Amino acid sequence: MSNRTYVIGVGMTTFSKPGTKEGDYPDWAVEAGSAALADAGIGYDAVQEAYVGYCYGDSTAGQRAVYGLGLTGIPVVNVNNNCSTGSSALYLARRAVRAGLAECALALGFEKMEKGSLGMKYPDRTNPMDKHVMALGELREWEQAPFAPQMFGMAGREHMELYGSKPEHFAWIGWKNHKHSVNNPYAQFQTEYTLQEIKDAPEIYAPLTKLQCSPTSDGAGAAIIASERFVDEHDLWDRAVELAGQALVTDVPDTFSSRSARTLVGADMSRKAATAALQEAQVDIADVDVIELHDCFSANELVTYEALGLAAEGEGHTLVESEATTYGGAGPVVNPSGGLISKGHPLGATGLAQCAELTWQLRGQADQRQVEGATVALQHNIGLGGAAVVSLYTKAA
Template sequence: MQNEVLVAGVGMTPFKKPGDNLPYPEMASQSIYQALQDAGLAYADVQEVYAGYVMGDSTCGQRAAYDVGMTGIPIVNVNNNCASGSTALYLARKAVASGAADCVLAVGFEQMPRGALQSPWNDRTDPLERFDKVVDEVFGHPELTSAIRYFAAAGKEHMERYGTALETFAKIRAKASRHASRNPLALFRREITPEEVLSAPAIVPGVLTRLMACPPTCGAAAALLVSRDFAEKHGLDPHVRILAQALTTDRPNVFEDQSAISVVGYGMSRDAARQVYETSGIDPKDVDVCELHDCFAQNELLSYEALGFCAEGEGEAFALAGNNTYGGAVVVNPSGGLLSKGHPLGATGLAQCYELTHQLRGTAEARQVENARIALQHNGGLGGATVVTLFGRTY
């Protein structure tokens, strides 16, 4: 038997462009204070902390948490590429579910530099070298940074295999902007049209424009997870619980398939989604709202298929039918997603948790999904790690 895990409190800072942000300790501590206030708890109640980030020295988690309190509790730093925040959430959930702790904080933050992402390590083995080799062979464009060429290659492969049009990716990007226009914490809140997306500067002509890629962003988010016994003892009544969760890594086919779609984590997403559906007994058709990893518009479409919202090859039809927005089958990224809300790497997974918690509580204001009861979170990191979390309303 595992303890029931409840989301007692969440917090999130507005996402900002690099250079327009506070230092990471201030962003992180702000989100922690918000989560504590939201839960009605003090930092002294927290028994463990898991801190997710990518771009920073070791023990940045301690530096951030120490501004809130220094109580001697374990603080664990988590780096799992773009899935770092959701991996922190995964570890916090396991601690509560196992009975090792009753009140655990997960926090994610990122202070990113301007411009395209570059690794600071050039004197050792690149963890993505085997992925690079596959993309070299199936796509080329070594002049591009890894993430851009991986997802451009995956989008091109889907276009060639299933006849998906570039215009469909543009419509997905425009949908993200419509959703973000209702989110005061999003980085980009101006609505844009598919035509604007298509006319933006091409990164890979005919495959990817600049507006189809998420922007570098700074920010922080946090979540407090508690057991049912802890909640009752402290007079808390959280309305959101974690129904199931899975963290997956790549299988050998990621290098054997000669497929960019495999390289960007399609298999990890599919495996993680299957695990949570099987564990919970929930069907993909039961999901009301989803925050998924739309680092590129191309990956949002791939994720519709990997998460079981439609069959393989039917992502374009799913999007064109409006099944990814209000009034459709599942509202995808009501926050605006990574494309419009922004993508501060370590914060993204916990920002998704923030959004879905408010959706299930019915407190998402202008972006509220009507009668949302089941929510799915999907957060992936190249190299690779993917976390899928299924949330349910408790009332």
């Protein structure tokens, strides 16, 4: 048998404003994990390894999260890779299966977050992003605004100054993703706004308004990865989606030497990861029909258009002007789920929610969000500090 890998089951909870979701992280993990197992049509006893991602929680919370699914003695590995935690868990599960170390592995992510903007939890030790902070501080003065939107807002300002993009371009991305989320029952926000309402929302850090920023969220997501042999033996071809290419990339020398805010927030990591994942999957970016992209802020979606090769450097805003990345555009459709901006962003669960959305899209199960005729999908998930994960999905042959 080959070393090909398949998603055979996915599940997620609704994403909710912190403090409003009933239950606790073990409950949400069981909900998402049970949904993924039911989707795959297998029991937890078929899972041979589990990789569980979260950023905010005590050590071994991953074990506590999956013990509600069963006590089978399998290895459970806790994963923390900032905002790319869920995709990093997916990467490890896929890697175990691809290497032949397991026939079936679970990737699960959850987060129980605090209200308000992200901040440091341990100010008595070196900040893991101290190098990024210092490098950005050499480019622009820090302002009285939350840390994360400043970082990505700096990238947006840089793009505007170098290439002529305007606040309206970033606002359109926020408008698009909120519009998409109206059809997503799992999304934290399901409200459509006018473009003017997006522009007029309270400014967080120019050019970003509140409706162009992802919220903190509670929730969980899960995916089950299996080998070709497992899919064949359990006759799961009717639900299998091939995970055909994947790459995890950390910061590169240019991250700190380029004197670019876009690079400091992950553009080069994303570019390198996309190139590697596309090459492994043997597809071109022009073949991709649907994308779930890490739009933690609208500026990052525009910058990532270029990093993924959807547009040449400096031309990401031309996709906005032609409305290419929404339904009816030249494509691909980007963030049909509503993206992080509208679906929500529970850090450990985000990557698994992206996987779930793209699996549903390629199966033709995305209901009113369905991208007609989708056969190739791309997932992009980054965490500063840093890690970028890009995954390519194709309909199983």
